[in-house]
Amino acid sequence: MYGFEAMTFNIHGGYLEAIVRGHRAGLLTAADYNNLCQCETLDDIKMHLSATEYGPYLQNEPSPLHTTTIVEKCTLKLVDEYKHMLCQATEPLSTFLEYITYGHMIDNVVLIVTGTLHERDVQELLEKCHPLGMFDSIATLAVAQNMRELYRLVLVDTPLAPYFSECITSEDLDDMNIEIMRNTLYKAYLEDFYKFCQKLGGATAEIMSDLLAFEADRRAVNITINSIGTELTRDDRRKLYSNFGLLYPYGHEELAVCEDIDQVRAVMEKYPPYQSIFSKLSYGESQMLDKAFYEEEVKRLCLAFEQQFHYGVFFAYMRLREQEIRNLMWISECVAQNQKSRVHDSVVFIF
Amino acid sequence: MEVVDHETPSLENGKTDKEVEENANVLQFMDSMDAYLTLIHSLSSTLRRGWLELASARHSMGASRVNTVLLDHTSHPAATSLLVTQDEGKVDSGKPHFTLCKWASSSNENSLLGEKQSSQDKLHPQLRHRGSTELYEEKTSSENKASREVDDPVQKERSKSLSMFGTLVSPKLRAAQLSFEAALETLVEIANMRSEMVCTFDQVNMKLAGRKDEK
Numbered sequence: 001m002y003g004f005e006a007m008t009f010n011i012h013g014g015y016l017e018a019i020v021r022g023h024r025a026g027l028l029t030a031a032d033y034n035n036l037c038q039c040e041t042l043d044d045i046k047m048h049l050s051a052t053e054y055g056p057y058l059q060n061e062p063s064p065l066h067t068t069t070i071v072e073k074c075t076l077k078l079v080d081e082y083k084h085m086l087c088q089a090t091e092p093l094s095t096f097l098e099y100i101t102y103g104h105m106i107d108n109v110v111l112i113v114t115g116t117l118h119e120r121d122v123q124e125l126l127e128k129c130h131p132l133g134m135f136d137s138i139a140t141l142a143v144a145q146n147m148r149e150l151y152r153l154v155l156v157d158t159p160l161a162p163y164f165s166e167c168i169t170s171e172d173l174d175d176m177n178i179e180i181m182r183n184t185l186y187k188a189y190l191e192d193f194y195k196f197c198q199k200l201g202g203a204t205a206e207i208m209s210d211l212l213a214f215e216a217d218r219r220a221v222n223i224t225i226n227s228i229g230t231e232l233t234r235d236d237r238r239k240l241y242s243n244f245g246l247l248y249p250y251g252h253e254e255l256a257v258c259e260d261i262d263q264v265r266a267v268m269e270k271y272p273p274y275q276s277i278f279s280k281l282s283y284g285e286s287q288m289l290d291k292a293f294y295e296e297e298v299k300r301l302c303l304a305f306e307q308q309f310h311y312g313v314f315f316a317y318m319r320l321r322e323q324e325i326r327n328l329m330w331i332s333e334c335v336a337q338n339q340k341s342r343v344h345d346s347v348v349f350i351f
Numbered sequence: 352m353e354v355v356d357h358e359t360p361s362l363e364n365g366k367t368d369k370e371v372e373e374n375a376n377v378l379q380f381m382d383s384m385d386a387y388l389t390l391i392h393s394l395s396s397t398l399r400r401g402w403l404e405l406a407s408a409r410h411s412m413g414a415s416r417v418n419t420v421l422l423d424h425t426s427h428p429a430a431t432s433l434l435v436t437q438d439e440g441k442v443d444s445g446k447p448h449f450t451l452c453k454w455a456s457s458s459n460e461n462s463l464l465g466e467k468q469s470s471q472d473k474l475h476p477q478l479r480h481r482g483s484t485e486l487y488e489e490k491t492s493s494e495n496k497a498s499r500e501v502d503d504p505v506q507k508e509r510s511k512s513l514s515m516f517g518t519l520v521s522p523k524l525r526a527a528q529l530s531f532e533a534a535l536e537t538l539v540e541i542a543n544m545r546s547e548m549v550c551t552f553d554q555v556n557m558k559l560a561g562r563k564d565e566k
Binding site: 068071107108110111113114115117118119120123124125128129173176178179182183222223225226227229231232286287290326329330333334337339342345346 | 394399402403406407409410411413414415418420421422423424425435506510514515516518519520522523
């Protein structure tokens with residue numbers, strides 16, 4: 001058993017835990033997904049979603065709808081709920097909630113830098129940024145020519161500043177450098193988040209350690225698979241893996257030298273939690289790997305709600321909503337492209 | 352004694368040579384139309400597969416990584432070009448022939464190799480920046496040589512064109528790229544088939560017009 005969290009947690013965290021558990025009850029069920037999967041048009045999807053908590057966000061959208069519109073409006077709902085929780089939270093929960101958004105902040109920084117490199121309009125890029133990852137000086141990213149300027153001009157005053165120590169060079173930004181920057185930042189963020197949760201201790205530390213370790217391991221597998229056949233060297237690949245997780249350190253050593261998906265499978269099958277994931281795939285196949293990982297993640301996130309008096313429920317709720325939005329995006333794309341037979345390829349049921 | 356008349360056209364199954372030639376033209380036209388329709392159908396299914404794979408890649412990598420705002424607006428050489436020539440067989444036919452020149456000409460390849468060298472030079476300074484000793488650098492460079500699989504120039508070109516979405520992209524995005532590449536090849540085949548179809552149709556029309564004039 002942990003410390004006496006049951007005695008003190010509700011003083012500052014009780015209201016928000018109740019709020020987030022209420023939000024959890026609003027997640028779409030298997031019956032909702034079955035109805036959505038049978039829709040013929042995006043307007044049908046809008047009609048079915050009008051009966052859910054997404055209704056007020058979609059009701060004023062004119063036809064014809066686009067899949068990106070559905071995703072944007074559903075994301076707005078998540079942002080509103082997050083902002084409500086953040087403004088009600090006290091320390092250390094407020095810091096914990098902010099940590100959840102740093103991943104989106106990194107994605108936004110990379111989007112702006114990459115788009116600027118490709119001579120895209122800054123306003124256009126800002127419209128495509130994730131709202132959870134916005135910060136005040138984000139538009140100034142467009143003037144930076146290298147990582148040193150990026151840090152000095154903009155990021156030094158953002159929460160991402162501590163993560164830049166391993167990236168700062170005067171080399172001009174190009175596609176490879178940006179990719180390495182993205183993954184190095186994300187690695188530093190995950191490790192920092194992990195340490196923060198360990199400092200919190202108790203049930204939060206235990207539950208979040210498991211969730212973040214899974215995230216780190218999944219990242220390691222994705223980096224390995226995505227870097228097969230590219231110019232990323234083994235050493236650079238190894239440097240992008242986080243320094244924690246079930247695969248650290250021996251699994252990382254083996255993953256770093258993998259040259260195809262079957263070698264990755266051979267490495268992962270040595271770890272029982274991942275053996276079940278890879279057993280769902282046939283040899284040489286990687287198409288369904290994402291869905292298998294998402295299913296495992298959803299299972300772990302749902303288990304976080306089985307315990308009380310910890311912050312893991314907030315992280316779990318945000319991730320479950322993001323999964324729900326991914327599901328809606330996929331269903332919308334299949335309906336829009338008249339490919340309903342493929343809709344169950346990527347939908348992950350939460351309940 | 353048989354008298355062979357060389358002036359009247361020879362008969363084959365009751366048809367003249369002219370009629371046989373006309374039938375051959377019509378058959379050629381029908382064959383080319385059939386091939387054209389088959390290619391159209393193939394293009395449709397290839398594009399459907401490509402769009403779904405792109406949506407799957409977007410689902411896997413996230414909307415911020417697979418996005419229209421990442422398309423490269425800088426001026427750069429085309430990776431693939433289309434060559435239009437006249438049909439070599441018949442000078443007067445005017446039938447165009449389309450050839451797809453995929454993945455950079457040799458001149459582009461040289462400049463790209465130069466770019467690759469400079470990008471590798473940029474990469475290595477980062478390694479030297481993060482590495483500590485010369486021994487480590489030597490060991491690193493020999494290990495790196497052994498690990499590099501990108502020997503195929505076509506594969507390099509494919510990776511380069513995908514690099515606007517990042518260097519480490521999902522296999523689903525690569526699959527989408529291959530589907531759209533196949534669709535592009537099919538489009539060129541369709542253009543050639545259409546050109547042939549129009550040509551044989553013109554020949555059939557000419558023959559029919561000639562027969563009407565004779566009557």
